[in-house]
Amino acid sequence: MDDLDLIRDLGRGLEHPPPASLGRQRNRLLDATRRRRRGPGRWTLLGVVAAVTAAAILVPAVIFHGRDAAPVATRTTAPAGGTPLNVLFLGSDERNDGYPPRSDTMMLVHVPADRQRVHAVSIPRDSLVRIPACTDRGGKAYPARVGMINSVYPVGGVRCVIKTVESLTSVRIDRVVVIDFAGFRGMVDALGGVPITLPRSVADQKSGLKLSAGKHRLNGTQALAYVRARHGLGDGSDLSRIKRQQQFIESLARVARARMTGNPVQFAKFLTVMATSVETIPRMSLGELRALAGSFGKGGSIELDTVPVRPSRRDPNRLEWDPPKAERMFATFRTP
Amino acid sequence: MTAPPTAQDSDASLIEGSLADPESFAALFDRYSAMLYRYVSRRLGPEAAEDVVGETFLVAFSKRHRYDLAQRDARPWLFGIATKLVARHHRTEATRYRALRRSPVDGPVEGPADRVAADVTASATRPALAEALSGLARRDRDVLLLVAWGDLAYEEVARALGIPVGTVRSRLNRARRKVRAALGDTDPTREEA
Numbered sequence: 001m002d003d004l005d006l007i008r009d010l011g012r013g014l015e016h017p018p019p020a021s022l023g024r025q026r027n028r029l030l031d032a033t034r035r036r037r038r039g040p041g042r043w044t045l046l047g048v049v050a051a052v053t054a055a056a057i058l059v060p061a062v063i064f065h066g067r068d069a070a071p072v073a074t075r076t077t078a079p080a081g082g083t084p085l086n087v088l089f090l091g092s093d094e095r096n097d098g099y100p101p102r103s104d105t106m107m108l109v110h111v112p113a114d115r116q117r118v119h120a121v122s123i124p125r126d127s128l129v130r131i132p133a134c135t136d137r138g139g140k141a142y143p144a145r146v147g148m149i150n151s152v153y154p155v156g157g158v159r160c161v162i163k164t165v166e167s168l169t170s171v172r173i174d175r176v177v178v179i180d181f182a183g184f185r186g187m188v189d190a191l192g193g194v195p196i197t198l199p200r201s202v203a204d205q206k207s208g209l210k211l212s213a214g215k216h217r218l219n220g221t222q223a224l225a226y227v228r229a230r231h232g233l234g235d236g237s238d239l240s241r242i243k244r245q246q247q248f249i250e251s252l253a254r255v256a257r258a259r260m261t262g263n264p265v266q267f268a269k270f271l272t273v274m275a276t277s278v279e280t281i282p283r284m285s286l287g288e289l290r291a292l293a294g295s296f297g298k299g300g301s302i303e304l305d306t307v308p309v310r311p312s313r314r315d316p317n318r319l320e321w322d323p324p325k326a327e328r329m330f331a332t333f334r335t336p
Numbered sequence: 337m338t339a340p341p342t343a344q345d346s347d348a349s350l351i352e353g354s355l356a357d358p359e360s361f362a363a364l365f366d367r368y369s370a371m372l373y374r375y376v377s378r379r380l381g382p383e384a385a386e387d388v389v390g391e392t393f394l395v396a397f398s399k400r401h402r403y404d405l406a407q408r409d410a411r412p413w414l415f416g417i418a419t420k421l422v423a424r425h426h427r428t429e430a431t432r433y434r435a436l437r438r439s440p441v442d443g444p445v446e447g448p449a450d451r452v453a454a455d456v457t458a459s460a461t462r463p464a465l466a467e468a469l470s471g472l473a474r475r476d477r478d479v480l481l482l483v484a485w486g487d488l489a490y491e492e493v494a495r496a497l498g499i500p501v502g503t504v505r506s507r508l509n510r511a512r513r514k515v516r517a518a519l520g521d522t523d524p525t526r527e528e529a
Binding site: 018030033 | 354357358359361362365366369370373374377378379381382385386387389390393394397398432436461462465466469480481483484485512515516519
């Protein structure tokens with residue numbers, strides 16, 4: 001045996017067989033391959049003010065354009081440039097089946113004073129959280145409890161949602177924007193559809209979504225099924241759905257911006273549909289909205305995140321927030 | 337350890353395909369993760385090995401755009417990435433060899449006489465070998481172990497480490513010289529080497 005043989009022999013003695021847990025590393029790799037690249041290039045590509053700001057600005061701007069024929073309080077400058085703004089978006093599930101609407105999509109958006117880096121954080125609807133006592137608009141009082149975050153809206157309405165999210169994040173919420181399903185469908189159709197790319201074909205019986213792999217331009221009904229589906233896409237979790245919703249919003253915003261400059265007629269239609277399907281609380285005056293929209297100028301980027309969560313200790317099918325990480329994520333929301 | 341791909345797609349075409357379809361990169365994991373795991377587990381032990389193998393493929397994935405598609409066999413590339421990651425665990429590796437140097441040697445296994453004789457030789461030399469390995473310069477050890485444990489040819493080691501083949505030879509010679517010197521007192525077969 002020469003020295004190399006001896007070393008080989010030593011090596012064989014030191015070797016371990018690959019364990020089954022190596023599969024975890026494979027999943028890690030798969031996660032990485034599915035993650036979209038988040039380089040600055042990607043976001044500058046999105047251009048000026050993308051998804052959420054489009055919603056945050058355009059949505060209310062339009063509502064008031066539609067509803068308040070005469071611009072009132074044009075001299076108000078409340079949320080204009082120089083003032084940070086926190087907006088809570090609620091995607092509400094108006095099912096017209098006798099049940100109260102639920103808030104299946106929640107997103108907290110921070111627009112900083114300089115309007116440069118908009119930060120949007122999705123709140124998983126399966127979050128098991130401490131819900132503070134609150135009183136709804138009708139004066140009915142609800143005691144404090146622990147429950148799913150999406151259970152707040154149906155019983156306590158927007159007031160209780162604000163109170164809950166504020167107590168969880170210590171972030172002051174300036175505006176709430178509520179979008180319902182019908183409105184969402186109409187918005188997509190008014191834009192002439194929104195393109196998405198599917199890594200593999202999808203057949204989700206529950207939502208009625210059936211699409212082949214590759215590029216598609218989704219109409220309103222398909223888009224709604226796509227952002228709501230939990231089955232047949234991703235890993236079936238609420239978190240993977242949130243990711244999908246964020247991607248969709250991004251694509252929608254891109255289309256909206258393209259229409260705004262390239263097809264004003266279609267864009268006007270989009271705005272009209274928005275005006276009837278979105279509700280802002282408290283309502284903003286047209287002057288305030290104009291000032292707000294104008295304050296964005298041309299620059300800026302947007303960052304999309306999700307509240308850091310882990311499986312709940314009380315119920316493994318629910319999520320609980322990771323307090324230190326969530327605290328860090330929302331820290332920027334409290335500073336100008 | 338693992339034969340290079342033959343009938344299946346070459347690694348290069350697999351990597352090329354993953355540029356458009358990122359998820360298909362997992363096929364490279366399926367092909368080589370076990371081989372890399374065995375190699376790294378020899379150097380760092382089972383826990384660190386799992387992590388290093390996972391990291392290796394993450395790094396490989398993020399660098400796949402720069403892969404030289406003329407190289408059909410991706411093993412040298414993967415071994416090169418793994419070697420860099422192993423270097424981050426140099427303390428783990430040193431501890432591992434030190435423990436080997438001190439721990440009592442396993443007795444010879446049952447088997448044909450010549451096999452037992454070889455085992456006896458191997459067992460007897462273990463502490464000295466471990467001592468020698470921990471005493472090598474990192475770059476010499478990387479070359480020696482890619483050859484002895486990774487089964488790479490000199491050209492492949494050169495590719496893995498991004499050095500000329502001549503450098504591979506000189507580092508290997510230096511490493512082997514030191515190992516032989518360390519074995520001097522214990523290895524009865526030294527003269528044959």
